[in-house]
Amino acid sequence: MTYEEFKEKVTSYGQEHLIKLYERLDEKGKAKLLSQVAGIDFDGVRKLFELTKEKKEFKDFKIEPVEATDASALSEEQKNEYIEIGTEAIKNGKLAVVMMAGGQGTRLGHSGPKGTYEFGLDGHTTIFETYIRQFKEAEEKYGVAVPWYIMTSKDNNMETIEFFYNHDYFGYEEGIKTFFSQNELPMLDEEGRLIVGEDGLIKEAANGHGGVFEALVSNGVLEQFKQKGIEWVFICGVDNILARVIDPLALGYSIKKGLLATSVSCIKANPEEKVGVLCIKDGKPSVVEYTELTDELRYAKKENGELLLSEGHLLMNLFNVNVISDIAKEELPYHVAHKKSDIVDEEGNVIKPDSPNAYKFETFIFDAFDRLPVLGVLRYKREECFAPIKNAEGVDSPETARKLYKDYYKL
Numbered sequence: 297m298t299y300e301e302f303k304e305k306v307t308s309y310g311q312e313h314l315i316k317l318y319e320r321l322d323e324k325g326k327a328k329l330l331s332q333v334a335g336i337d338f339d340g341v342r343k344l345f346e347l348t349k350e351k352k353e354f355k356d357f358k359i360e361p362v363e364a365t366d367a368s369a370l371s372e373e374q375k376n377e378y379i380e381i382g383t384e385a386i387k388n389g390k391l392a393v394v395m396m397a398g399g400q401g402t403r404l405g406h407s408g409p410k411g412t413y414e415f416g417l418d419g420h421t422t423i424f425e426t427y428i429r430q431f432k433e434a435e436e437k438y439g440v441a442v443p444w445y446i447m448t449s450k451d452n453n454m455e456t457i458e459f460f461y462n463h464d465y466f467g468y469e470e471g472i473k474t475f476f477s478q479n480e481l482p483m484l485d486e487e488g489r490l491i492v493g494e495d496g497l498i499k500e501a502a503n504g505h506g507g508v509f510e511a512l513v514s515n516g517v518l519e520q521f522k523q524k525g526i527e528w529v530f531i532c533g534v535d536n537i538l539a540r541v542i543d544p545l546a547l548g549y550s551i552k553k554g555l556l557a558t559s560v561s562c563i564k565a566n567p568e569e570k571v572g573v574l575c576i577k578d579g580k581p582s583v584v585e586y587t588e589l590t591d592e593l594r595y596a597k598k599e600n601g602e603l604l605l606s607e608g609h610l611l612m613n614l615f616n617v618n619v620i621s622d623i624a625k626e627e628l629p630y631h632v633a634h635k636k637s638d639i640v641d642e643e644g645n646v647i648k649p650d651s652p653n654a655y656k657f658e659t660f661i662f663d664a665f666d667r668l669p670v671l672g673v674l675r676y677k678r679e680e681c682f683a684p685i686k687n688a689e690g691v692d693s694p695e696t697a698r699k700l701y702k703d704y705y706k707l
């Protein structure tokens with residue numbers, strides 16, 4: 297893109313502030329900004345800004361509870377059958393794990409990738425390392441190194457790769473396959489202007505965990521799955537250290553029931569818990585995020601006194617590879633997050649806000665659920681599957697997760 301093209305483009309989209317900011321950059325910075333602007337879909341940016349003015353109303357939807365299979369209520373016979381089917385599939389190399397580690401982890405406040413955070417198990421164990429236990433146990437048990445793919449953001453990709461390299465892949469080099477980055481979207485200020493950071497470039501942020509489908513396709517990972525005969529992919533977040541990443545029961549359950557996807561859930565601890573809930577929205581599988589749940593729905597009860605919407609969505613979902621390419625064909629809806637972000641103004645001053653001043657746009661993995669004919673839901677007891685690390689202290693913190701982890705593994 298030439299300077300003239302840049303000027304014309306940003307002017308026609310009301311982004312003239314970039315011109316002054318451009319002038320302040322050195323030659324290298326100028327070239328970078330031009331190439332950034334060339335890659336931005338300005339009509340798309342306009343549409344994203346329109347979203348910030350929309351108010352989400354759930355009262356227009358019919359929200360019903362989802363049916364779940366309680367793993368602890370299965371008969372021994374049924375459970376064994378599922379486990380046997382799942383075990384066979386794992387032994388035949390049909391399962392892979394995709395861990396989504398592209399988040400910013402702002403609440404935790406750790407400066408590196410969240411997976412590199414030492415959560416204090418024995419002084420130095422990092423989040424990434426905790427999963428190695430499951431991978432190695434599975435390798436011993438099933439005789440295969442279940443492939444582990446890690447999704448990063450453009451921001452933390454190099455640091456994540458270096459971390460594994462510096463730790464000799466925790467002895468699991470055979471299984472750790474690929475690090476692949478998800479896409480980014482520009483951040484906007486409250487007037488819809490592209491935000492510029494201290495480096496003089498447009499600030500972009502990872503496009504949410506829903507970006508995993510597109511990233512699997514565009515990075516050729518889905519193709520790799522097909523070539524390797526991988527049929528099932530367990531996609532989870534990086535920050536639940538009790539995530540059941542290799543679970544023959546969930547896999548066998550999905551295969552036996554002819555499902556294309558299964559979500560592993562547990563019952564919400566209380567109505568206020570900050571976790572999305574699985575539900576049926578207008579007849580289709582869905583999740584209502586905790587930030588989007590109205591009080592009416594949050595506290596609604598069934599006739600028997602139980603919470604109406606209690607099936608927590610834990611970001612642990614098993615997908616058949618065939619549905620991933622279908623899902624990736626169509627964009628997922630965007631959600632708006634109002635965040636605090638340092639901004640460089642036209643005069644080159646760095647503005648450090650006290651309250652949210654910036655919009656970030658994300659897609660969510662569960663918005664793909666309504667593209668499935670049916671979603672299996674397999675419920676575990678909370679203490680068997682959920683120890684999230686979200687906050688630096690208090691609820692869902694390293695301290696609470698450490699306790700849950702130690703209790704589960706009897707350490």
Ligand code: UTP
Pocket residue numbers: 396397398399400401402403404410447478502503504505507532533534535611658686
């Ligand atoms: P969260 O929604 O908890 O976000 O992500 P976060 O970025 O980790 O933390 P906060 O909100 O800034 O404090 C849940 C999971 O989804 C992944 C995260 O890495 C985490 O494992 N994720 C989130 C991505 O991989 N990419 C994203 O763009 C967003």
